[in-house]
Amino acid sequence: MRQLSPFKVRVPRFSQLIFLLILLLAFFLPTPYVLMSPGTPQNILGNAISISGAKTFPVNGKLSVTSVMVTNPDSYITGFDILYGWIIADQAVLPRVEIYPENETAEQSTQQGAADMQESQANATSAALSLLGYKGDTKLIVNSVNEKSFAFKALLTGDQIIGIDGKVLTSATQITDYLDSLSPGKVVKVKILRGAAVTNNAADNSIEVPIKLSARDDGSAFIGVNIETKHNYPITVKIKLDETGGPSGGLIFALGIIEKLQSEDLIRGRNIAGTGTITDTGKVGPIGGITEKIIGAKKAGVSIFLAPQDNCSDITHPELLQGIKVVPVATLSQALDVLRAPDSANLASCNIG
Known part of the structure; x- marks a missing residue:
């Protein structure tokens, strides 16, 4: 190739070293991002839910809450971490402000997560017991x-x-x-x-x-x-789940309470998981990290995944639905209908355009 300039440009070695140093620093300086990856589903039909004051029934199968692993707001996330996160298929890189309020610390985040979890469990208890006819x-x-x-x-x-x-x-x-x-x-x-x-x-x-x-x-x-x-109900429900915070387990908690309090076998030996907030009246609300939660559920062999109806628009890749039935629900009653449906039923699904 013909050289257009009559002069050969030479970059001084010192300048080259400075450029390389800046490039390296860019990889190790903190960035305003967080990393999100799939968590492992946790079965709540074991000892997670304890009930006193009413007869409980044996359970058969798995009903799991799903979660995501997110770096805390105080984490030192570098350019190298971001590059690695982009390379790893199951890990998402998100702006910090999409997950945490501005200036929120790790301690504040943990406290808020615990408060949200407590409210979620209270709402789940109320929704489940009200649906079963208990007054409180x-x-x-x-x-x-x-x-x-x-x-x-x-x-x-x-x-x-x-x-x-x-x-x-x-x-x-x-x-x-x-x-x-x-x-x-x-x-x-x-x-x-x-x-x-x-x-x-x-x-x-x-x-x-x-x-x-x-x-x-x-x-x-x-x-x-x-x-x-x-x-204040005539029976007492306690829910204990380690290392999990936030409100997204509400739907599954409510289903777990119902499963233990009635003789009907809803799970029927299946591996079922899901996510979704819940109000004390049984309305199911959207959550964050739906993609990562479905990925975690697929890895755990889940066959049916209950998802908030409002999260369907967040599921954009058809391959995510391969090998698992993701069923959208808007209420606790709809979720019960899904569990009661025969194995051969043609269940609703999220439409991906």
Whole structure:
């Protein structure tokens, strides 16, 4: 090839070394990304769910919650880690802000995950027992208050919320739905019980506290409290699952409770798994990491995977559905219908365009 320049360009060796040094540093400097990979499904039909106060029945098969492994917000993720993550087929590289709120620490993430898990288990218990016909009382208890919200010091840990703006509210879902209709800056009247009135169920001693609604990053309104839903049923359900946090196990927890409390064999010796949040009324909601959870389930030999209907749009690769039945559901009742269907049934599936 003919050289266009009459001069031969020579890069000094020192400059070459500096360039190589910068290139190497780029591989080892921290980056604003996290790594996500499939977790191992955990069967909850063993000792994960314990029930007292009612007869339980033997189980046959596996019903597993699925999870993803995500590096924590304090992890030192380098360019080399990102390159390796892109090479490994089962590992996803995502911007940190898609997983964690800005400036959230690993400790804060763990605490939030534990709170979400606790609420998920409470909702699952309520949804399952209500569907089975059990009656119980529900209390919405404040377990923490956001220091940056207008509710700070106005509402206290241990307060019981019984209504907002004259509306009687009996679930966290009802509170969320009502606040979704309001705008940040609006002042609402939160009706609460405080102190001994909570223990004694003394509704006559309720007080109203005016709270100005704060704004989330997406512009939606919130009060600024985390709510623990406490249910008082004639039976006691305890769920214990190690090294798992977040709300995505709700659907499977509810199905596990139902499986143990009735003589009907829903699992029938099969290997079933799934994911999805759940409200105390049995509505199934979307989760993150659906692809990684399905991959983990396939590796564990799962035959039927219950997925939130709203997550179907996140499943974009047809090969992900090969070798496993991914069945979308929107409610706990729909999930039960799937489990009751005969093995030869033509189950619903996510349509991939």
